[in-house]
Amino acid sequence: MAAxxxxxxxxxxxxxxxPGGVGADGLWEAATAGRSxxxxxxxxxxxxxxxxxxxxxxxLDKFARFGLIAAREAVADAGVNFEExxxxxxxxxVGTGIGGFETIDxxxxxxxxxxxxxxxxxxxxxxxxxxxxxxVTKDFGIWGPGHCVVSACASGxxxxxxxxxxxxxxxxxxxxxxxxxxxxxxxxxxAFRAMGAMTSKGVSRPFxxxxxxxxxxxxxxxxxxxSEEHAKKRGxxxxxxxxxxxxxxxxxxxxxxxxxxxxxxxxMRKAIAEAGxxxxxxxxxxxxxxxxxxxxxxxxxxxxxxxxxxxxxxxxSTKSLVGHMMGASGSIEAVVAVKSILENRAHPTVNLNxxxxxxxxxxxAEGVREFEINxxxxxxxxxxxxxxxxxxxxx
Amino acid sequence: xxxxxxxxxxKIKEIVPKFGVNPDDVSDSSTLEDLDMDSLDVVEIxxxxxxxxxxxxxxxxxxxxxxxxxxxxxxxxNG
Numbered sequence: 001m002a003a004x005x006x007x008x009x010x011x012x013x014x015x016x017x018x019p020g021g022v023g024a025d026g027l028w029e030a031a032t033a034g035r036s037x038x039x040x041x042x043x044x045x046x047x048x049x050x051x052x053x054x055x056x057x058x059x060l061d062k063f064a065r066f067g068l069i070a071a072r073e074a075v076a077d078a079g080v081n082f083e084e085x086x087x088x089x090x091x092x093x094v095g096t097g098i099g100g101f102e103t104i105d106x107x108x109x110x111x112x113x114x115x116x117x118x119x120x121x122x123x124x125x126x127x128x129x130x131x132x133x134x135x136v137t138k139d140f141g142i143w144g145p146g147h148c149v150v151s152a153c154a155s156g157x158x159x160x161x162x163x164x165x166x167x168x169x170x171x172x173x174x175x176x177x178x179x180x181x182x183x184x185x186x187x188x189x190x191a192f193r194a195m196g197a198m199t200s201k202g203v204s205r206p207f208x209x210x211x212x213x214x215x216x217x218x219x220x221x222x223x224x225x226x227s228e229e230h231a232k233k234r235g236x237x238x239x240x241x242x243x244x245x246x247x248x249x250x251x252x253x254x255x256x257x258x259x260x261x262x263x264x265x266x267x268m269r270k271a272i273a274e275a276g277x278x279x280x281x282x283x284x285x286x287x288x289x290x291x292x293x294x295x296x297x298x299x300x301x302x303x304x305x306x307x308x309x310x311x312x313x314x315x316x317s318t319k320s321l322v323g324h325m326m327g328a329s330g331s332i333e334a335v336v337a338v339k340s341i342l343e344n345r346a347h348p349t350v351n352l353n354x355x356x357x358x359x360x361x362x363x364x365a366e367g368v369r370e371f372e373i374n375x376x377x378x379x380x381x382x383x384x385x386x387x388x389x390x391x392x393x394x395x
Numbered sequence: 396x397x398x399x400x401x402x403x404x405x406k407i408k409e410i411v412p413k414f415g416v417n418p419d420d421v422s423d424s425s426t427l428e429d430l431d432m433d434s435l436d437v438v439e440i441x442x443x444x445x446x447x448x449x450x451x452x453x454x455x456x457x458x459x460x461x462x463x464x465x466x467x468x469x470x471x472x473n474g
Contacts, residue, residue, distance in 0.1 A: 054415030055431065118446055121438040 006168040008243075010395065012236040013078025013224035014335045015070040015178075018322045019043035019217045022051065023073060027221075027332065028339045031321045031347035032368050039202040041193070042184055043217040043323035059122050060135055061100030066220035066328075067132030067180035068139060074176065075140065078224040078236060082140045085234075091144040091172035092137050093163045094222075095155035095179035097327030097382070098188070100127030105185045132180045132220075144172045152382030153288075154247075155179045156221060156330025157390050161245030163225045173230035178222030178331035189216060195255070197292060204324070205351035206289035206317035207296045207359040214290045217323025221331030223338070240338045243277075243375075244391030246270025255383045256294055261302025267387035268306045268377060275391040277375065279307050282391075284346050286333045286378040287363075289317025290324055299379065300359045314371075316349040316364040330380035330388065337376040337392045345370050398448060398474035403467045410443045423464030430463075437466060450474045 016023060019037065020030025026046075037043050051069050052060075060068065071094070075082075082090065103126040110118050125131060130148035137146045145166055149158040156179040163177030192198045192213075199205075199213035223242075231238055248270065250263035257264065272279055288299055303312045318333050325332055340346050345368055352365040374394040381387045400423075408418035416430050427433065437457060445451050448470075456469040 054413070058414060059435075114446060117451075118442055120442070121435050 008228040008241055009164045009167050010226050010228055010231045010238045011223050011240045011242055011338055012226050012231055012238055013074040013080065014239065014338055015073030015077060015222040016220065016332055016335045017046055017048065017066050017070050018219035018325065018332055019046065020322045022046050022048060022069065024335050024339070027322065027335060031318055031336055032345060034321070034348045034350055034367050036350045037204065037215055037321070037323060041198045041202055041215055042189060043215055045182070045184060045218040059126060061103045061126045061131055062182040063096055063100060063180045064132040064135045066182055066218065067094050067178070067222070068135045070178060070180065070220035070222040071136045071139070071176050074222040074224050080174070080224060082142065085174065087141055087143040089144055089173045090142045090175070091163070091166045092133050092142050092146040092176040093149060093159045093166070094133035094136055094176070095149035095151070095159035095327055096129050096132060097150065097152050097155050097181050098183050099129035100131055101183045101185045101188060103127040105187060136176055142176070151386040151388065152384050153324070153326050153329055154380040154382035154386045154388040155327035156332065156334065157378065157380035157388035158247060158386070160223060160225070160242065160331060160334055160390055161247060161388055164242050164245050167225055167227050173227050175225045176222060177225050178220065179328050180220035181326040181328040182218040183326055184216060184218050192216065199291065203351050204291040204320045206287065206291040206320050206349050207300065207356060207363045208352045209354040209356040211291045211293060211296060213292050214319060214324035217325045219325035219328040219332050221328055221335045223331065223334055238395045240341050241393040241395050242390065243393040244271035244275035246274065246389045248387045250385030250387065252385055257298040257381055259298055261298040261305065263385060263387045264299060264302035264379065264381055265305045267389045268302065268379065271377065271389040271391040275393065280310050282313050282375045282377050283371070283373045284313055284340055284376050285315035286337050286376060287315045287317045288379040288381045289319055289349065291317070291319060295381065297358055299381070300361055303361060312361055314346060314362045314364050314369065316346055318347065320350045321347060330378070333378050333380070334390060337378045340373050340376055341392060341394045344373050346373060398450065398471060400467050400471055403444070403470045404463070406444060406447060407440055407463060407466065410440055421463055423467060424462060426462050440466065444470055
């Protein structure tokens, strides 16, 4: 006997902070402007001065401040007033790769220079990875389920996918889902440089033969997920449907993706199958596209496997335009996927000037492309071998 | 080194802006509740005082502390 159909999960609000600026519009404008980031391996973070009061921000690490600001934008965008809702039926999933890097870094400095008695008493609740979801749930008075997903650069997609599950399993009618990351600190950048994961030439050029690593960015992306029934009852404006979620592991290597993309292939297939469609129904792929030699090749191979004898749709990398926001990247790219559907436009992959014979798909290298976009697959693959793919549909 | 009530109060006024509190609202009679401060803020104030004035206030002297004046007295007692 077939299981009863699960409720449709709809997206009714979006919010973002990125090197493109504060707001989903800033992100989308930066992406569709098609300009390369200024040269360097770290993108300039957006200025959030005065966006929160001292009282609001004093016990929040930077990543939680980013998460809270993006969540407020998404909530306002969705026209949600939690006072009018059953708040035990509202939930939140806010992921991150690391958590409170600023607090860890500053706390260690105080420990070394001033000794253990001077370490701020609030360090632990500020550095914990769930500090952002704690800030978000407290701010809105969300009494239903709430937690934090940590899966490196797949955290954003996992968070949104797990938010979908909360609604499908009947645990919540509305979920704030997304992720935040502010890891631009010497401990992280030095390690990424030592590993060769960040570009030594200061340019993100996904799928290009000369690619040599990512440009690091800081940001947060947030979406409001609602059951179809709840959105209807509320009279909400619907932006898109979150139709599929697929999650797998490579179980191959700590940081290197499976060269044949085995885990990526199965994650894409699961997301597509959950949406009840075929790969050929997909109009656009928002790639993980980190600009590292390993990722872009294995992702290309994986996409080819999923599409088999068919030609994969156009695919582009948001990271080439606003940097790699680590745990925030998936949710940033979810916002981009929704915008792509709403505007029937896909941003380009910039700096793709020297084709790599092995990366031979259509990466939208020439500039913004206008075409009908009803279905978007968005990929995220994280250190640790965690893969999470989301499938968005127009409504 | 002895420290006066006034010195300690002035030090607290220097610290409170980082908690989003206006120093002009701070007096001996203002309660933590009035200033929307809690016990974690008191811990941070005491850390700053230990750092700046070298006065260490034991935890037991911070129990049942309700006003800024109580905090000042606890510091002066241990100064």
